[in-house]
Amino acid sequence: MNTETQEKIDAYVALYDAISVKTGNESISLVIFQEVIKDMRMKYIARAHGNGTGLTLATEKQKEYLRKIGKSFDESLTKKDASAMIQAEIKK
Secondary structure: OOHHHHHHHHHHHHHHHHHHHHHOOHHHHHHHHHHHHHHHHHHHHHHHOHHHOOOOEOOHHHHHHHHHOOOOOOOOOEHHHHHHHHHHHHHO
């Protein structure tokens, strides 16, 4: 399993655990977790398509460069934000 997949799994498990602690009920936790994940997915899809805002997801080339220089980021990172991160690194 690659590192990116493992990190996503770890994040999902941590999210579920946090919900479980708050609710104290496994059934309710699962329903809330599913809804939160759906919301995250819809946000990702909307950003990928620009959602009419002109904001699109960062390119693979941008993400590869950011990983190479050790920067962490959310998968919903936009081209604009990735570019700003890269420019800030170049200016160092």
